Amino acid sequence: MISWRKHYKRGLIAIGLLLSTSASIYAQGDAKNGEKLFKANCTACHALDKQMTGPALGGVVARLKTEQNLDTDWLQKWIKDNKALRASGDKYANEVFQKFNKVEMLQFPNLTDQDINDILEYTTNPPAAEPAADAAAGTADANSVAALEAAKKDSVNSKIILISLLAIGGLLLWMLFKLRQLVKLQQSDELSGLQSSRAYSFADLYRKYSYIGKGVIALLAIFAAYGIWNWMMWIGVYKGYKPEQPIYFSHKIHAGENKIDCQLCHSSAKYGKVSEIPSMNVCMNCHRTISEYNGKYMEPGKDKAFYDGEIQKIYASTGWDPATQQYTGKTQRVEWTRIHNMPDFVYFNHSQHVVAGEQAIISSFNKKNPEGQIDVVCKACHGQIDTMNVVQMANDFTMGWCIECHRTTEVDMTNGYNKEYFKNLHDKLKKQYGSGTKITVAAIGGLECGKCHY
DSSP, X not given: OHHHHHHHHHHHXXXXXXXXXXXXXXXXXXXXXXXXXXXXXXXXXXXXXXXXXXXXXXXXXHHHHHHHOOOHXXXXXXXXXHHHHHHTTOHHHHHHHHHTTTOOOOOOTTSOHHHHHHHHHHHHSOOOOOOOHHHXXXXXXXXXXXXXXXXXXXXXXXXXXXXXXXXXXXXXXXXXXXXXXXXXXXXXXXOOHHHHHHHHHHHHHHHHTHHHHHHHHHHHHHHHHHXXXXXXXXXXXXXXXXXXXXXXXXXXIIIXXXXXXXXXXXXXXXXXXXXXXXXXXXXXXXXXXXXXOOOSOOOTTOOHHHHHHHHHXXXXXXXXXXXXXXXXXXXXXXXXXXOOOOOTTOOOOHHIIIIITHHHHHHHHHHHOTTSXXXXXXXXXXXXXXXXXXXXXXXXXXXXXXXXXXXXXXXXXXXXXXXXXXXXXXXXXXXXXXXXXXXXXXXXXXXXXXXXXX
């Protein structure tokens, strides 16, 4: 009996030690700090609930223990330097490397043991997501304001349309009445005395004041000619043009919320004549690992499911299979609608403006627009692109608009090259117009026809 009790006590002690040891794996880590570290270091290749470039990491500690009988010490070595672990001949490390297409995981020697424990705690017991009440309320308020503004605009438009229709209706009734009078007049065999006097009076009045009628007709002809000329001058000017694209792309989310540099996608704008539309491979540089939208910003009328669906369109166009993390080779063509398109007879070099004219254009624009300051040169022509959900033409892009910019934009004389190259020209302008004169783009040939038309 005593022997049995001893064994029973020993068993309880062993079970207690085992439980305390297994519990200590997770007790050592801080899940909240682990979440921060995971998002900063791991989300490019991993998620908790699905395979990406690397395996899903949710419950990885328990899974590794059950399937491979490996503990957190192995994970510590793998995370800090998986290459060294593979070189040591570790069997499972090399199996993982082969399984995931020999894609080498980054080494993280900067992470301490405690950091890794925090990350593992997060993968084991991720903290519950905080309620996004404020974000939801903000979105709801934004939706309400947008709906109210739209309702007001629709109400005003409806009133204008109604008044216009009433005016047209009244004019038509008046014309109908006059036509009926004319028909009756023509149907009578003889003019009555009153009608005869009216007809004579009208003819006499016309002869007496015919020059006024001719003058009115001449004025109408001038106005018509001006209207036709003005209409022709605005052919090809599409300010405000914002077509629907085959894949929804919000510049507000990418350039505004996430602060992505314009030239990361439009790379040729800095060193080429044309700022090309980025290929889908450029999108995949990020979206290979970003398969769903988890941002706080939501455009009114759109939800997470909408954004996730647009990301799936990127995968379909490139033939990317997020389940296997491989390209299938089955691609689909994406026909983007071009928004900014200069005529064939106009020469415009992006690199000349983005590189040589960057500081000069930004400085000149900010002086002329104190309430609409810009921080990148792209916005001078394309508008506040980082606030646009749907990109539109923000300016006229007419010849007059370009010339006005050349006349008012000062050349950056702090640039060492410009300071030496335009020294004689600057001295000449000072003598001619005074010491306060500035060198503008127009002064260095910015108004010469051959600069833009060749």
